[in-house]
Amino acid sequence: MSGHRIVGTKVPKLDAWDKATGAARYGHDVSLPGMLHGKILRSPHPHARIKRIDVRRAEALPGVHCVLTADRVRVGKLGFLGDHPVLKGDKVRCVRDEVAAVAATSEAAAEEACALIRVEYEPLPAVFDPLEAMQPEAPRIHENAPDNLVPHRYEFRHGDAERAIAGSAHVVQGTYRTQFMTHCCLEPCFALAAFDPAGRLTMTSSTQVPYLMQSHLSRALGIHGKDVRVLQPTIGGAFGSKLDTHPYEVLAALLARHSGRPVRILYTREEEFVCAPTRQPMIIRMATGCDREGRLTGRVCEAILDNGAYTSWGATTPHIMLVGISSLYKLEHVSFRATCVYTNNPWSGAFRGYGNPQGTFANEQQMDELARKAGIDPVEFRIRNANDPNSTTPQGFRVTTCALKECLDTAATRVGWREPKRPNEGVGIAGMFHVGGGGRVYKSDACGVIAKLDDFAHLTLLTGATEIGTGSDTAMAMLAAEELGLPLGNVSVINNDTDAAPWDVGIHASRTTFIAGNATLGAVREIRRKLLPWAAKELGCSEDAVELHDGSAWRRDDPARSAPIEKLVRTAHFREQGEMFVGQCFYDPPNQFQDPKMRGNVSATYSFAAHAVRVRVDPETGKVKILKFVAAHDIGKVINRLGLEGQIEGAIAQGIGYALTEQLRIDGGRVGNASFLDYKMLNAADLPEDVEIHFIESADPAGPYGAKGVSEAGLIPTAAAIGNAIRDATGVRLHRLPMSPESVLAAIRAGEQEALDSELEVTGPLTRSGT
Amino acid sequence: MEACATHGPSASAGGRVFRAALPPFEYLAATSVPEALRLLAKFRGRAVLLAGGTDVLVQMRTGKRVPEAVIDIKRVAALGGGVKVERGGRIAIGALTTLADIEHDAKLRRLVPLLPEAVATMASPQVRNRGTIGGNLCNAAPSADTAPPLLALDALVRLHTRKGVRTMPLAEFFTGPGRTALGTDAVLGAILVPKPPRGLRAAFRKHGVREAMECAVVSVAVAVAKERGTIRHARVVLGAVAPTPLRVPAAEALLVGHPGGPLDLLAAAGEAADAARPITDVRGSSDYRRDVVRTLVRRALEEVAG
Known part of the structure; x- marks a missing residue:
């Protein structure tokens, strides 16, 4: 602690009371007078031509105001490649495809109307496996993508990785497969659209990108951006799923436009499982080498991503997948290629970690194997290769602060790395590297904050930075309170209206506490600068001698002399030619947009972490029990210890689910487990009782009070750490997620899998024969 | 509890619509057993009885059950009594x-x-x-x-x-x-x-992915009573591995008259695995379930008969 009064303490989130008591107003709680209910008719086929749509019976149903099909609307396409029609007219490419939309006076009438729509389909051959989709004879999903490849390629080369590996003393190779995962937001998707008489749209949405949504809706609907206002109620979870604008949101607006009434679309839970974006499954082939001393020599990685039928942000995850592969450890030679393939599966989007959990599952298991081959303890092996502060990685990332070695050491020590293990017990560790100072994935990585201090010393922060449950509001309020010497209760954050708050690029890349925190500091420091002369005058000292804390200004050399800040504000305000205390800041971090060769310092700083786990594997059922979980995170500086612990705990829980149980079962393009009953998100009872979280404060010079981003970090290394622990416990390594009891048991029964790995070649074509 | 069955799609002619609204139905609250029986007879199979509703409502919401009437029996005293x-x-x-x-x-x-x-x-x-x-x-x-x-x-x-x-x-x-x-x-x-046999020891084992909110992938109940070191009474019952919960008399027969040593238990567990007729679904494959039956039966028997 460096003399902070608020920063670094444990503070309940600003919205904790509202959420805990049920007072919070989510999208589902919002309705407008005259509002209609929207429903979507979706394709029953994963791939089919639409021959004819007959909506007459639906339109005749009492209560129905509006039925839309592709030929009745003019609407732009969605996604950064513009390959996603909002309503499908010529053909459907997956089972969630929107064929028609209805607005009616009740949800039941809208549903009934959908059921009355007759659609004639001509089923087409479909393809669900990205490797099959790449074959020349595969069914073509998009006319302009004859090879089913998404026209957005990823290739990164630094040095000569193939040669480096060929000359290595030890090499590990393997193929890793990851699954469809879904976000399980407790609040299913909703959109509420209303036009005013002048044609201005107000969209109430749980979007993570309110200002980009203005542009998306403007383009899709053909209206000017000034005519789109986005409101955000309390958001019941996002995790990346709302980083893009999706068809249902545009459909709500179209139904509102055509019916002349406000229209709300709410997903059912089953619809949420079937129709929300997914984490993209990957097939990752990787080889890593090291020399006799255990220093990494090179790494080659090829990834194939199941893009699904349309392109959303899922297709850009190789960018962030690569950061861990290229830069977690010191590597001289790296070669990386990623290909996104269209299939008739549900399309994928952004999800906490953004490709990094998939990549880390592969590379941190390889680190473990390589350590074994080199005969070096896996922790020592990692520390030997860990990045150092003030270094530059192959992609041009400038690592400033870096406490990876301390994280590894802490996690290993606390999990009892060298302590004796009982039968069927094992320990595993994995490190993690992620952006921690924003991520310039758009041209701007900025956030605006306007701060205003009123006559009662209440500080309002107006910002576009969205709160999706990460606690970023609370962190901003704490930073502002600390800086101005106000009690935390004097600060509120308004961030739910594009008409009122200044611009922010969106909540993603673990960026908000870092970026919006810096913007907050910039804005409140302006107020501080304006306030200090008034305090100095009141206290009869120089500005340098003034301290602000506990709601008052104090004379440093005479603690008996103080003046309440609210009194200073009133003194400045209520006079002739008075002054108001408003500050503003548009903070854009010193980071770079990557060039086409995937180089550029994409983040202003980077976060590091290590997770270590102790597991017990039931050798007869394959069930994995986590006995102890230790997370050590280089977070720069703790702002809100309680919020930080919650973020890491939540990410660990999601990461354990990713590792062991969660999987959307998609067969023939259809989701087979569209319920919490069979989608195995873990509950409190499933989580380890013994969880330790350690924060290592590397005091980043770029961060607000030294803080770095952390929201995704807790998920990223979890699956690899558990995989390594399973290997330690059983002698068997799993290459596929989730590591379900059935697959663990099968692996144990099948014996060592590593023999299979050595049969795979590094540079040959990818085959399906991998493990 | 939620229906332990995979939800079927609610596809219509033009495609699929995810229904939030329950389909319309008549709600009737019976106050006596004769009244409940009369109402059941009236609807001839098109009514469903409602007690806690934790299965029925989920099934109605997912379209698995579309009753004309819901007969609430919660307040029928003769069916309670604790x-x-x-x-x-x-x-x-x-x-x-x-x-x-x-x-x-x-x-x-x-x-x-x-x-x-x-x-x-x-x-x-x-x-x-x-x-x-x-x-x-x-x-x-x-x-x-x-x-x-x-x-x-x-x-x-x-x-x-x-x-x-x-x-x-x-x-x-x-x-x-x-x-x-x-x-x-x-x-x-x-x-x-019935009053349990003297000295009955019993055990329940359930295998699933989660510790709570979980349908059994396999469940097992065993009950054993011994007299002077010999098993005189044995029950081995399996859940989730056949169209109905399944008693395995062949496994029980291998136990009765024996001391319940490790080989007896292994043999009974093997018999139970052979008797299981599991399906393959999103919760587990048939082979895996059979494998787990063997393990759980053996472990449960070790607890009560060893």
């Missing part, structure tokens, strides 16, 4: 007894702890507060958690029909997944658990 020990030691459990009441009932915990132990693994406290033992049996999911323990305890069920009251072994009650001997015109009144 847990009573009759003269002679038989235990009678009213069909409307909630799972939470069973879990915490002092008499059951003392006399047949197997049942409350199994019930404690079900769903969540909230669902157990609402769901009833009669509902769990009448829903007849192959994975119903109350079934294997009750079968291992040789339970009977008391049915109310228009012709009167009759009692049948629970083993004959289940006729298929979601199907029972109740048919469309009878009401389950009570579950009767």
Whole structure:
């Protein structure tokens, strides 16, 4: 602690009371007078031509105001490649495809109307496996993508990785497969659209990108951006799923436009499982080498991503997948290629970690194997290769602060790395590297904050930075309170209206506490600068001698002399030619947009972490029990210890689910487990009782009070750490997620899998024969 | 509890619409058994009985059940009554007894702890507060958690029909997944658990991915009574591995008359695995389930017969 009064303490989130008591107003709680209910008719086929749509019976149903099909609307396409029609007219490419939309006076009438729509389909051959989709004879999903490849390629080369590996003393190779995962937001998707008489749209949405949504809706609907206002109620979870604008949101607006009434679309839970974006499954082939001393020599990685039928942000995850592969450890030679393939599966989007959990599952298991081959303890092996502060990685990332070695050491020590293990017990560790100072994935990585201090010393922060449950509001309020010497209760954050708050690029890349925190500091420091002369005058000292804390200004050399800040504000305000205390800041971090060769310092700083786990594997059922979980995170500086612990705990829980149980079962393009009953998100009872979280404060010079981003970090290394622990416990390594009891048991029964790995070649074509 | 079955799609001619609204139905609250029976007869199979509703409402919401009428029997006193020990030691459990009441009932915990132990693994406290033992049996999911323990305890069920009251072994009650001997015109009144044999030891094992809110991938109940070191009475019952909960007489026969040494238990476990007829679904493959049956039966027997 460096003399902070608020920063670094444990503070309940600003919205904790509202959420805990049920007072919070989510999208589902919002309705407008005259509002209609929207429903979507979706394709029953994963791939089919639409021959004819007959909506007459639906339109005749009492209560129905509006039925839309592709030929009745003019609407732009969605996604950064513009390959996603909002309503499908010529053909459907997956089972969630929107064929028609209805607005009616009740949800039941809208549903009934959908059921009355007759659609004639001509089923087409479909393809669900990205490797099959790449074959020349595969069914073509998009006319302009004859090879089913998404026209957005990823290739990164630094040095000569193939040669480096060929000359290595030890090499590990393997193929890793990851699954469809879904976000399980407790609040299913909703959109509420209303036009005013002048044609201005107000969209109430749980979007993570309110200002980009203005542009998306403007383009899709053909209206000017000034005519789109986005409101955000309390958001019941996002995790990346709302980083893009999706068809249902545009459909709500179209139904509102055509019916002349406000229209709300709410997903059912089953619809949420079937129709929300997914984490993209990957097939990752990787080889890593090291020399006799255990220093990494090179790494080659090829990834194939199941893009699904349309392109959303899922297709850009190789960018962030690569950061861990290229830069977690010191590597001289790296070669990386990623290909996104269209299939008739549900399309994928952004999800906490953004490709990094998939990549880390592969590379941190390889680190473990390589350590074994080199005969070096896996922790020592990692520390030997860990990045150092003030270094530059192959992609041009400038690592400033870096406490990876301390994280590894802490996690290993606390999990009892060298302590004796009982039968069927094992320990595993994995490190993690992620952006921690924003991520310039758009041209701007900025956030605006306007701060205003009123006559009662209440500080309002107006910002576009969205709160999706990460606690970023609370962190901003704490930073502002600390800086101005106000009690935390004097600060509120308004961030739910594009008409009122200044611009922010969106909540993603673990960026908000870092970026919006810096913007907050910039804005409140302006107020501080304006306030200090008034305090100095009141206290009869120089500005340098003034301290602000506990709601008052104090004379440093005479603690008996103080003046309440609210009194200073009133003194400045209520006079002739008075002054108001408003500050503003548009903070854009010193980071770079990557060039086409995937180089550029994409983040202003980077976060590091290590997770270590102790597991017990039931050798007869394959069930994995986590006995102890230790997370050590280089977070720069703790702002809100309680919020930080919650973020890491939540990410660990999601990461354990990713590792062991969660999987959307998609067969023939259809989701087979569209319920919490069979989608195995873990509950409190499933989580380890013994969880330790350690924060290592590397005091980043770029961060607000030294803080770095952390929201995704807790998920990223979890699956690899558990995989390594399973290997330690059983002698068997799993290459596929989730590591379900059935697959663990099968692996144990099948014996060592590593023999299979050595049969795979590094540079040959990818085959399906991998493990 | 939520229906332990995979939800089917609600596809219409033009495609699929995800329904939030329950389909329209008539709601009728019966106050007596004769009234409930009269209403059942009136709707001839197009009505569903509602007690806790933790299965029925989920099934209606997902379109798996589309009844014309819902007959609420929650307030029918004759179907309640909680847990009573009759003269002679038989235990009678009213069909409307909630799972939470069973879990915490002092008499059951003392006399047949197997049942409350199994019930404690079900769903969540909230669902157990609402769901009833009669509902769990009448829903007849192959994975119903109350079934294997009750079968291992040789339970009977008391049915109310228009012709009167009759009692049948629970083993004959289940006729298929979601199907029972109740048919469309009878009401389950009570579950009767005979006084357990002297020295009975019993164990329940449930395998699933989660610790709570979980349908069994495999469940096992075993009950064994020994006399002078020899097994005189044995029950081995499996859940979630056949169209109905499954008693395995062949495994029991391998135990009775034997001391219950490791080889006896292995043989019985193998017999149970052979008897299992599991399906492959999103919860597990047939082979895996059979494999787990062998392990769980052996472990459960080790606990009670070793």
